[in-house]
Amino acid sequence: METTTTPSESRSADDAVEVRSHEVPYPPHLAQEMPPYRPGVKRVPVDRFYKPEYHELEIERIWKKSWQWACREEQIPNVGDYHIYEVANLSFIVVRTGPQAFKAYWNSCLHRGRKLCEFHGKRATEFRCMFHGWTWNIDGGMTDMPGGWDFPGTREEVNRLPEAKTGTWGGFVFINPDPDCEPLEAFLGELPKHYEQAGHDYAKRWAQVHVLANLACNWKVAQEAFLEAWHVGTTHPQLLRGPGDRAVSGDRWDDFGNWMRSAPALPTDEHKPKPGWGTQAESEQQVVDSRFDFHLNETSPIIVPEGATGGETIRDTLREYNRTVIGDAIDEYHAVHMGGGEMVHIWPNIHPWGGFSRLLYRFRPYKNDPDRCLMDVLLMAPWPEDRPRPPPAPVHELGPDQLIIEAPELGQLAKIFMQDLANMPYVQEGLKTSKQGYVILSSHHEAPVRHWHDLYDKWMGFENGDYLAAQEGAK
């Protein structure tokens, strides 16, 4: 389906998509619409956000069963390079065993259980336990068993390190600890095709920024704050959209099974904007100034031309910026790609944005503490194909007491996260003192959060009700 746009259909800063793209077809993957996700509100018990029994069950039923992004291929560029991927109390060694071959091992010595590796490493030929010296090569086969004579009848059971399944897509190395899991390709479904159609190959992107924040809330609390954009009106009131209260409220949610995406309403849509957005710009110039954070005591260097909208001006600016990176190839992209075009949420915890938006999130529980989590933020920058790609950014790890603005490489995003993260400890504390005992997720704006909890219920075995919450209620 090819769709072009007209100026009169301009809607907002992000999703008005006319301008210079008359000759570029509207991206077919964005034109694809799925049936509306089932309507209605969803009530979710608060227990799952803080009680240890849920955390323990999540380890068994989600983290030991799901495909999950462990690292980027370029983080382990040479044979023998390895990355330690940790989620909750689980730890895996992800190692490159060939030019395009990867393996993942449970990071625990088969002798006395010591972690085989504490840190990421380079060019390993073997993994030797630093307790008593049992050793396996990077292909998982045992090469040395000091004191082996003293362990009669055990050689067979320790001959190979236990493995997790591995797979790759877009430069991401995935693992799945479940030996009976479906292939990664089946799990992702048509997702890779969408990124091909977007001309947005993550395998060619450069991980320019990687920040790892340690947050005082459950991983689901943090993640859900980024599953919907309805909070922007209250939590980020400086991000004026407009004019009018359309913008995100006009987006649509498409359910692809293990993943959901938010896509802008099509240029040909005649949908009616939904109320509830809350803030609106008073002028087209305000749209630009809020986007780039020019305040009232300074002069904006980006002026909206006569007759243009703020959204058009932003997209023109982004197009010219990206021209400095990939040259005139930027003209092969429709305007809808300039700001992103879509946000994708892959079960259980990966969130790549679309187009040139660069953003990529991941959320994980932190060790055995249901009140803490890890949030990865990456900026996956475009890079010209005719030049060698820079090495990926080292992970900038922030401690529990550090503000995220101490990662200035995030730019304006760090300030925006200051607002998001300010909510999270209070959400975590508020859930624990909730008399109501459940939260309510809306039919439209919070559809992706409902979708995610529907998947959660399925993976946790709660399709017929949250039996852990029911047990608690019976006490």
Add this chain to the structure above:
Amino acid sequence: MSVSDRKAFKPYYGLHPNDRPLRKYRHVAMKQTFEELGDGLVKVTADDGRTGVFQWRGPHVEGELTQANVHMLVWTGGPDLPDDCRFHWIETPIDVDRPSGWPEEYEKRLPYVIGRSA
């Protein structure tokens, strides 16, 4: 603009390297104006003329206006970015001619991120 003209684009960040004005924003829905006073304090003025001063984390300090949106207080009076890091994330600085990918000045500014010792 051709590939050879890549550097013709002028970035907007770094406009006030030595003398950045105090921040001032308007919350158009609440009809209030937020002004940074320094030292983490923010003055809020409602359209009806009432004013209040708040700490950037939210507590009221003085004035007839006693309630304000804490997220606007954070934005206006909370810790701020260095001026050369005010970029929008879609425009994080890139220099395709440098092996690090970052413009030279950022290699000094953000050595940890670029992989050099701080």
